[in-house]
Amino acid sequence: MAHGYIADKDDYLKRLRRIEGQVRGLQRMVDEELYCIDILTQVSAATKALQTVALGLLDDHLAHCVADAARAGGPEADAKVKEASAAIARLVRS
Amino acid sequence: MAHGYIADKDDYLKRLRRIEGQVRGLQRMVDEELYCIDILTQVSAATKALQTVALGLLDDHLAHCVADAARAGGPEADAKVKEASAAIARLVRS
Amino acid sequence: MAHGYIADKDDYLKRLRRIEGQVRGLQRMVDEELYCIDILTQVSAATKALQTVALGLLDDHLAHCVADAARAGGPEADAKVKEASAAIARLVRS
Amino acid sequence: MAHGYIADKDDYLKRLRRIEGQVRGLQRMVDEELYCIDILTQVSAATKALQTVALGLLDDHLAHCVADAARAGGPEADAKVKEASAAIARLVRS
Numbered sequence: 001m002a003h004g005y006i007a008d009k010d011d012y013l014k015r016l017r018r019i020e021g022q023v024r025g026l027q028r029m030v031d032e033e034l035y036c037i038d039i040l041t042q043v044s045a046a047t048k049a050l051q052t053v054a055l056g057l058l059d060d061h062l063a064h065c066v067a068d069a070a071r072a073g074g075p076e077a078d079a080k081v082k083e084a085s086a087a088i089a090r091l092v093r094s
Numbered sequence: 095m096a097h098g099y100i101a102d103k104d105d106y107l108k109r110l111r112r113i114e115g116q117v118r119g120l121q122r123m124v125d126e127e128l129y130c131i132d133i134l135t136q137v138s139a140a141t142k143a144l145q146t147v148a149l150g151l152l153d154d155h156l157a158h159c160v161a162d163a164a165r166a167g168g169p170e171a172d173a174k175v176k177e178a179s180a181a182i183a184r185l186v187r188s
Numbered sequence: 189m190a191h192g193y194i195a196d197k198d199d200y201l202k203r204l205r206r207i208e209g210q211v212r213g214l215q216r217m218v219d220e221e222l223y224c225i226d227i228l229t230q231v232s233a234a235t236k237a238l239q240t241v242a243l244g245l246l247d248d249h250l251a252h253c254v255a256d257a258a259r260a261g262g263p264e265a266d267a268k269v270k271e272a273s274a275a276i277a278r279l280v281r282s
Numbered sequence: 283m284a285h286g287y288i289a290d291k292d293d294y295l296k297r298l299r300r301i302e303g304q305v306r307g308l309q310r311m312v313d314e315e316l317y318c319i320d321i322l323t324q325v326s327a328a329t330k331a332l333q334t335v336a337l338g339l340l341d342d343h344l345a346h347c348v349a350d351a352a353r354a355g356g357p358e359a360d361a362k363v364k365e366a367s368a369a370i371a372r373l374v375r376s
Binding site for chain 2: 200201204207208212218219221224228229234236238239246249253271275282
């Protein structure tokens with residue numbers, strides 16, 4: 001079964017590769033013992049970039065999987081909403 | 095039009111009154127110049143309680159408004175998902 | 189012992205009274221069954237306002253209690269940093 | 283000048299390499315078009331791991347740079363607290 005984010009797959013991969021680069025940059029900063037505050041700024045940037053990926057995936061998921069399940073109806077529709085809500089709660093609390 | 099949270103309205107009101115009490119408690123703590131760290135602990139508790147209210151409202155909203163719009167179809171269905179995603183983004187970033 | 193936020197006490201109290209008003213506004217919105225998304229926007233605003241209070245208190249706490257303890261030295265200095273770090277962790281995770 | 287986290291440098295590097303692995307895992311999950319919710323769970327885990335690194339760096343920074351500056355006194359002490367508070371605000375809001 002095709003998932004909703006396929007259309008933007010390349011965009012997600014590009015973002016994730018950039019985040020991987022940021023995390024490698026963090027290793028270099030720690031290894032070279034750069035100033036803590038500068039490292040923290042970079043950690044905040046990587047965290048925000050991960051959140052943007054998550055919010056994009058969630059939007060795609062609501063627009064496709066959750067909406068499809070709502071149209072199909074039945075217990076699966078409720079289960080999809082519960083599952084999405086739990087994922088949102090994890091994001092809000094992380 | 096009835097909104098999804100009506101069933102739990104009393105529960106939401108009870109939670110919000112408890113949060114109002116927490117915020118009044120914070121005023122008392124500041125006024126009596128209590129220890130900062132204790133005040134911060136109380137601020138974190140009130141923030142978490144607000145988030146729990148938000149996650150509950152969002153779950154109800156997905157299960158009712160967004161699912162109903164998905165079943166009805168058309169541009170309104172997409173608009174409801176976009177609107178919900180924007181609200182989720184505000185929560186994640188707040 | 190005087191705590192660091194006393195100078196700005198009126199400002200903190202004013203902010204907290206405004207947040208109390210926002211939380212009462214939320215009760216009215218739920219009671220009148222207004223649109224979920226509008227209620228969520230208001231929850232995000234109250235959450236952000238609480239965070240701003242917390243960040244202000246933390247800044248005052250670092251500038252006064254933690255700095256004073258650092259100058260006094262000894263195990264109390266380390267204890268104050270650990271306590272502040274734990275409060276920061278609660279804020280970041282809430 | 284030596285920074286406070288040197289003692290734990292290996293631990294930080296190990297954590298950051300694990301996060302890099304999580305981000306590469308995310309690329310694989312997106313590339314193989316796995317289920318959105320599973321990808322979101324992994325994004326939340328990577329975000330939390332980054333926050334733990336940030337909170338550790340911040341604790342080290344307060345215990346060393348900020349405390350040293352407080353002991354030295356003068357405008358530099360205040361500047362260090364302001365800088366740390368700004369970094370905390372970025373973390374809380376990211």
